[in-house]
Amino acid sequence: MKKINFIILMIVVITAASCDRLLDVKTPDNQIDQSKVFEDVQTANAALAAHYADLMKSSPIAGGDLETYLSSYxxxxxxxxxxxxxxxxxxxxxxxxxxSVMLNTWATAYKHIYTANAILEGISGSHGITTSDKNWFRGQALLTRSIMFFYLNQLYGDIPYPESTDYKVNNVIAKTPSITVLTNLEHDLLEVSSLLQNDYKDPERIYPNRSVAKLLLAKVYMAEQNWNKAEILLKEITQNPIYQIESDITKVFTKSAKEVLWQLKPNNNTSLRQATSFYFTNSLPYSYALSESLINTFQDNDLRKQNWIGRVDFGGVSYYRVEKYKNRNNTNTNEYSIVFRLEEAYLLLAETLTEQNKINEALPYVNATRLRAQLAPLNLPISKDLLIQEILLEDNREFFVEMGHRFLDLKRAGKLNTLQTNKPNWKDFHQLWPVPQKEILLNANLKPQNTGY
Known part of the structure; x- marks a missing residue:
């Protein structure tokens, strides 16, 4: 146990020290001593556990910062x-x-990419781990790296795509065109799908399986408007009997929910930031509250409005807070941070079917979450354009303030500029964030800056 704790500490310290900028590893001495960390399954598990703990602490998929900023954006x-x-x-x-928020998002994502690359290199060079275990570790690291690259691509467009820990290469790396990033992600995620199994290694689903890789790959295909390939993958997920839409809406955000594909486990029963960050009562909101435009998309009888949103009346005005996660007293035993859940596969499948004019086939998938919320189902006749609009509305009601869904969904649909209705300063170029100026000053190969900045 002391050995494992030491390895975890070593990985976290090395990664933090070496990745404060884009993979800024100043000397080879800063790299993980792979011969020690990956000498057997026990120490490799410790390295992977440290990686996931760091993802939970701060990353694009950690509940808290980025989803807050994208929901505000x-x-x-x-x-x-x-x-x-x-x-x-x-x-x-x-x-x-x-x-600074955009700089931190960039730097944090690349820190995790560096760690994933270190694990990939360590596993490849290991002589003490079986081939089947190597495949599993490689699949885990390649998947987490792919998620980081996907978010970076959606936020910044053309991005560096480092695939090693070589500091000489990474400190001067150029940007990869966005279309090539998506192609690279296809290649990597197809490999992950071949490396991981359908079953979970842990019953709490804290380590991704093949379905998680398929869901992310489907999102990549949809970003490329490759609707048919996405449909095939999403049907495989929705037809998998190990997942079910949770019928009890109060159980959706519990760790044992039937629709969870992957979740991150907090340490020491700590309450999740999603539960504590948005809480306020008997006062004017001191930071964030749900927007009036979002609240207006809900009918009063929608169970999500009744169970996932809290109302605070103050000074004759009603304000609304996010209440998907409930535990705020740091005795949290039943809430993990959900990264992917089955409802996303349902709504993505509805969207990709609609894009292929398979309207009748799409309706049951968009109606699944509506019926659970006790809303009337959508029925024929309905046009393609209207159904896409209804799917986006259902996405917003189901996934508000989760994982940057609103930004990603509108971007995929080519409708980000509709934000101008509620956001008077929104400009067309805001579909991408700027490459941080600090990074460009350190590495001129990151030019040109994104348009508008």
């Missing part, structure tokens, strides 16, 4: 702070390439 959250800050600039869509 779009039209789900209103920022009630009054002091100028980089986070308020994001809400106001007045950000520049010096925005």
């Amino acid at each position: 779009t039209d789900e959250l209103r920022d009630y702070t009054t002091i100028a800050s980089d986070s308020r600039d994001i809400f106001l869509n007045l950000h520049t390439d010096t925005n």
Whole structure:
């Protein structure tokens, strides 16, 4: 146990020290000693556990920061702070390439990519781990790296795509065109699908399986408008008997929910940031509250409005807070941070079927979440354009303030500019974030800057 704890500490310290900028590993001495960390399954498991603990602490898939900022950047959250800050600039869509939030998102994602690459290299060079175990570890690391690259691509467009820990290469790496990033992700995720199994290694689903890889690959295909390939993968997920739409809406965000594909486990029964960050009562919101435009998309009888949203009346005005996760007292035994859940596969499948004019086939998938929320189902006749609009509305009601869904869904549908209705400062170029100025100053090969910045 002391040996494992030492290895975890070593990985976390090395990664933090070496990745404060884009894979800024100043000397080869900073790299993980792969011969020790990956000498057997026990120590390799410790390395992977450290990686997931770090993802839970801070990453694009960790509940908290990025999903808050993307919800504020779009039209789900209103920022009630009054002091100028980089986070308020994001809400106001007045950000520049010096925005610290955007720099931290970039740097944090690349830190995790560096760690994933270190695991991939360590597993490849190991002589003490069986081939089947090597495949599983490689699949885990390649999948987490792919998720980081996917979010970076959706946020920044053309991005560096480092596939090693070689500091000489990574410190001067150029950007890969967005279309090539997606092609690379296809290749990597197809490999992950071949490496991972359908079953979970842990019954709590804290380690991804093949279905997680398929869901991410389907999202890549949909970003490329490759609807048919996405349909095939999403049908495999929705027809998998180990997943079910949770009928009891109060259990959706519990760790044992039947629809969970993958979730991250908090340490020491700590309450999730999703439960604590948005909580306020008997006062004006001191940071964020749900926007009026979002609240207006719900009917009063929608069970999601009744169970996932809290109402606070103050000064004659009603304000609304996010209440998907409930445990706020740090005795959390039943809530893990959900990364992917079955409802996403259902709504993505409805979307990709609709894009192929398979309207009748799409309706049951969009109606599944509506019926659970006690809303009337959508019925024929309905046009393709109207059904796409209804799917986006259902996406918003189902996934508000989760994983940046609103931004990603509108971007995929080519409808980000509809935010101008509720966001007066929104411009067309806001579909991408700027490459952080600090990174360009360190590496001129990251030029040109994204348009508008």
